[in-house]
Amino acid sequence: MGDLGVTTTGPELLAVSDRDRILRALAECCAERGFAATEIEDVLARAGVSRDRFDTHFASKEDCASAAFNKLVSDMLATLSTAGAPAAGMAVAANAVLEMIAAEPAFSHLGLIGFRQGGTQRMRNAYESAARVLSLMMERTRLGRGAGGLSYTQTRAAVGGAEALLRRELAAGRGSRLPSLLPDFVYAALVPFVGQGEALRQAREAARWAAEEER
Amino acid sequence: MNTGQREALLEAMMNELVSNGYGEASVEAAMRNVGVSRAEFMSDFRGKDDCLFAGYDLLADRLVARASERCDSIESWPERVRQGLAALLDQLAAEPGMARALTRAFPGIRPDTYERYVSLLGRFAPLMTEGREYAEVEEELPGEVELLSVGAAEAIIFGEVDAGRAEQLPEMLPEILFSVLVPFVGPERAADEMRGASATG
Numbered sequence: 001m002g003d004l005g006v007t008t009t010g011p012e013l014l015a016v017s018d019r020d021r022i023l024r025a026l027a028e029c030c031a032e033r034g035f036a037a038t039e040i041e042d043v044l045a046r047a048g049v050s051r052d053r054f055d056t057h058f059a060s061k062e063d064c065a066s067a068a069f070n071k072l073v074s075d076m077l078a079t080l081s082t083a084g085a086p087a088a089g090m091a092v093a094a095n096a097v098l099e100m101i102a103a104e105p106a107f108s109h110l111g112l113i114g115f116r117q118g119g120t121q122r123m124r125n126a127y128e129s130a131a132r133v134l135s136l137m138m139e140r141t142r143l144g145r146g147a148g149g150l151s152y153t154q155t156r157a158a159v160g161g162a163e164a165l166l167r168r169e170l171a172a173g174r175g176s177r178l179p180s181l182l183p184d185f186v187y188a189a190l191v192p193f194v195g196q197g198e199a200l201r202q203a204r205e206a207a208r209w210a211a212e213e214e215r
Numbered sequence: 216m217n218t219g220q221r222e223a224l225l226e227a228m229m230n231e232l233v234s235n236g237y238g239e240a241s242v243e244a245a246m247r248n249v250g251v252s253r254a255e256f257m258s259d260f261r262g263k264d265d266c267l268f269a270g271y272d273l274l275a276d277r278l279v280a281r282a283s284e285r286c287d288s289i290e291s292w293p294e295r296v297r298q299g300l301a302a303l304l305d306q307l308a309a310e311p312g313m314a315r316a317l318t319r320a321f322p323g324i325r326p327d328t329y330e331r332y333v334s335l336l337g338r339f340a341p342l343m344t345e346g347r348e349y350a351e352v353e354e355e356l357p358g359e360v361e362l363l364s365v366g367a368a369e370a371i372i373f374g375e376v377d378a379g380r381a382e383q384l385p386e387m388l389p390e391i392l393f394s395v396l397v398p399f400v401g402p403e404r405a406a407d408e409m410r411g412a413s414a415t416g
Contacts, residue, residue, distance in 0.1 A: 034325040036237065116373075117332075118323040124377055131370075150402075153371055153387065157394030160370020161363035164336060168362065171326065171333050184359040188398065196352045196401040203357060 019057045021047040023068045024106065026061075031109035035065060035118040062120060065110065069123070072111040073130050075100060080137075091206030094185050095213075098178045101166065105175035112167055135159050138189065150192060161188045183207045216255050223249040224256070225270035229316045232267060237324045242266060268331070271321045274313055275335045281306055292345045293400070293408055297392055299342065300368065304384040304391070307372065311381035318373050339365045346399030360398045367394040389413040 025047035029038040040061050044054060058064040079096045101108040116127040135156045162185050169178055183203035190199035216224065227245035235241070242263050246256055260266040286299035307314040322332035340361035347356055357363075368391050375384055384391075389412040397405040 032326065034323070036323070037325055113329060117319060117329055128374060151390060153390045154394055156374070157367035157371050157391070160368075161366040161398065164362055164366020164369055165359055168333050171329055181359060184357040184363065187357045187360070188363040192394070192397045192402050195403070196350060200352060200354055200356070
């Protein structure tokens with residue numbers, strides 16, 4: 001490394017990597033035993049960092065979980081926004097998110113299950129706010145031009161169907177299988193807006209696109 | 216313990232869980248509540264967790280049985296779904312504590328308790344399969360359409376229960392019905408069913 005003139009031991013870089021290690025360790029502990037049963041000491045042991053380092057970055061276990069959750073949400077939004085213009089279709093965006101979740105099963109478990117089911121009221125509120133943003137994004141893009149008239153509850157429910165599938169797979173430790181369910185997710189997101197025929201057509205299109213990407 | 220005592224104990228234990236959280240939920244308090252001795256408890260349960268799992272299964276079985284009771288004999292699938300869903304929402308509204316235990320207090324304890332919740336949701340999926348025959352398209356619907364439908368209802372129910380608004384769930388029947396039916400029949404017919412549900416309340 002020294003040969004390249006890159007310093008990897010500066011205090012700032014160390015700080016970043018400590019923080020990331022803690023976040024990852026927390027996500028892994030929570031996926032294994034749940035948020036409530038996870039002790040900060042378990043996180044420290046797994047991350048290989050001292051309590052001082054934890055305290056430098058986080059005020060509490062919940063604060064740390066919130067940071068992990070925010071990382072997941074911002075990664076997801078960034079993935080969605082860079083996944084291409086709406087014209088590229090639902091498939092590209094949905095696939096990018098599924099790949100991301102598959103690649104980060106512990107963070108996704110904490111975000112989708114731990115935060116919603118096992119945490120504090122504040123954590124559940126944060127979860128519902130994130131789901132709300134996603135629902136409103138779907139509403140805004142109108143997914144189906146002819147839609148209109150769907151209430152917030154109906155849009156939120158469409159997101160809920162997809163969440164149930166994500167949660168079932170993550171809970172069973174099958175996060176890596178999620179990208180293979182792309183057509184189901186595309187169908188779920190589209191059918192209330194564009195009807196069955198068009199939703200199925202786009203789901204098939206997504207499957208074809210994914211198969212080509214694979215090659 | 217006879218069946219009545221056992222059920223009373225399980226209910227008391229679930230109330231402990233909802234009121235005090237997992238850590239503070241007290242087996243002793245539940246036993247005192249229903250007049251069961253330590254020895255009687257120990258002859259039926261290995262401990263607190265065992266009792267909580269049994270309590271959850273009791274509530275889940277009861278929820279499913281009461282919903283089935285109201286709709287099993289109905290011939291038409293959309294009507295059966297509507298009546299079953301109405302029965303489900305009525306129960307959750309009538310017993311908000313039970314609703315909380317079922318959706319959050321118990322599933323939130325640990326990954327293995329959460330799995331029970333996933334199983335509970337999974338029990339509703341086969342009830343939806345007949346909906347595939349009602350599709351407006353010839354092709355096969357996606358493989359997970361049943362869970363997408365159940366999950367749509369769950370998202371709304373969970374949100375209302377968590378916000379302390381379980382009592383309002385029956386009023387939301389039309390919108391939830393739309394969301395449950397739409398993967399199977401498409402938005403137009405789901406909207407027709409929704410209007411039907413609003414009209415008959």
